Amino acid sequence: MDLLYKSTRNSEEVVTASQAILKGLADNGGLFVPTSLPKFDVSLNDLAKMSYQEVAYEVMKLLLTDFTEEELKHCINSAYDSKFDTKEIAPLKKAAGAYYLELFHGSTIAFKDMALSILPYLLVTSAKKNQIKNDIVILTATSGDTGKAALAGFADVEGTKIIVFYPKNGVSPIQEKQMVTQKGDNTYVVGIHGNFDDAQTGVKNMFSDKELANVMDAAGYQFSSANSINIGRLVPQIVYYVYAYTRLLAQGEIKDGEKINVVVPTGNFGNILAAYYAKEMGLPVAKFICASNDNKVLYDFFSTGCYDRNREFILTTSPSMDILISSNLERLIYKIAGCDSDKNKALMESLVKEGKYNITDEMKAQLAEFYGNYAKESETAETIKKVYETDGYILDTHTAVAATVYDKYLADTKDDTKTIIASTASPFKFTRSVMNAIDEAYDAKSDFELVDELSSLAKVKVPQAIEDIRNAEVLHDTVCDKTEMLDTVKKILGI
Ligand SMILES: *Cc1c(COP(=O)(O)O)cnc(C)c1O
Secondary structure (H helix, E strand, O other), X not given: OOOOEEEOOEEEEEEOHHHHHHHOOOOOOOOEEEOOOOOOOOOHHHHOOOOHHHHHHHHHHHHOOOOOHHHHHHHHHHHOOOOOOOOOOXXXXXXXXXXXXXXXXXXXOEOHHHHHOOHHHHHHHHHXXXXXXXXXXXXXXXXXXXXXXXHHHHOOOOOEEEEEEXXXXXXXXXXXXXHHOOOOOOEXXXXXXXXXXXXXXXXXXXXXXXXXXXXXXHOOEEEEEOOOOOHHHHHHHHHHHHHHHHHHHHXXXXXXXXXXXXXXXXXXXXXXXXXXXXXXXXXXXXXXXXXXXXXOHHHHHHHHOEEEOOOOOOOOOOHHHOOOOOOOHHHHHHHHOOOOHHHHHHHHHHHHHHOEEEOOHHHHHHHOOEEEEEOOHHHHHHHHHHHHHHHOOOOOHHHHHHHHHHHHHHHHHOOOOOEEEEEOEOHHHHHHHXXXXXXXXXXHOOHHHHHHHHHHHHOOOOOHHHHHXXXXXXXXXXXXXXXXXXXXXXXXXXX
């Protein structure tokens, strides 16, 4: 029996895994969730003996049941190969009282590579399985990292085109340069005058535009999404939590079955939700520590039970977390609403209409495993400096938000449970902010001078992803207003 997926907003919409991957978003704006979460059928001790790719297969086979073993192994082995600069794929580094799970060893040096290096393979396989004749147009909104990782994953993949929208003034210079220098005949990059939420809303509107879908279909196109609302993003992210736990087990750092805590620097709530799904599948996790920057909607939500996006959007040094609408939270809301799609839909409609919603006490009681807090800009910078000075380990700004929140959690709770911190980007991606945190005098230098300084301070080679853009030519310069996203897509596709 195949594991099926249903929409969080309509219990009647039920699809297979490959169909959910193809569609990205459900018909009425809902997200696909598994109808039940299967339990691991291999022991943690056995998983501890496996490679990253083998663990990936054991986890993903349970969730993508309509893929054959051969198909899934092909996807996994094509994705997690020498594009990653370490055989471990996601190494764990012990530093500053925690285990940093380095998720930035892929081709674009942020954790989005963990899922986006496999998504194109999953999507192309899904298209074949479902006899899709149309070209697939990947439409993506990015706060900086998804865009490049998706572009790299889909560049020159036959039968696909990829269009990425990013906030023109809301990403780091290195992030922007990575995107606008992207090669590939099927890649399109557009800056918008607006913030990430504007980009994400524009993309979501196009997905649910039935008229547009018909015009596209007539021209031989259909949309899919590379955003973390796609279940094909979420499933591969469950893997590294299982991998990390089983490495701690293999190294004798924890006993079999011992619970750990997980700290995740959070934006769209995809990464932390993957950790939650890992627990539902049998991973021993005690607390999910949700770290926000000054855009602390989630902290307020976990504190009060009210999700309220009516506030100023703040640009921070951790731009990939500058988000006021955390899309994947909907999957958790649906769960704590007793998997009641009507209840969930009402809350999401209230978010659109009033910019906020309140959950009931009964729902809030189910969030006891979550702890939310946030880091102010000055605290994030202090953490980078402190961890560098005490451990010689250099955190990127997002990971430093997580480390700061972990310190606050420790001060609040005195909980000495072993803890994994998701390290979501290489410091080389946010070089200026990272180097300024260590010493403000660095601000006088150019971006690439700072890259070299960082390399010598961290005693880490400059990643290939940075070398690649040092002298790369700008290939994309389209900029549009946030109201012109639809027209821009039509122009690109010639429809
Ligand atoms: C995307 C991103 C995040 C936020 O992850 P979500 O899954 O959206 O919560 C955090 N850090 C970095 C570096 C990112 O690229």
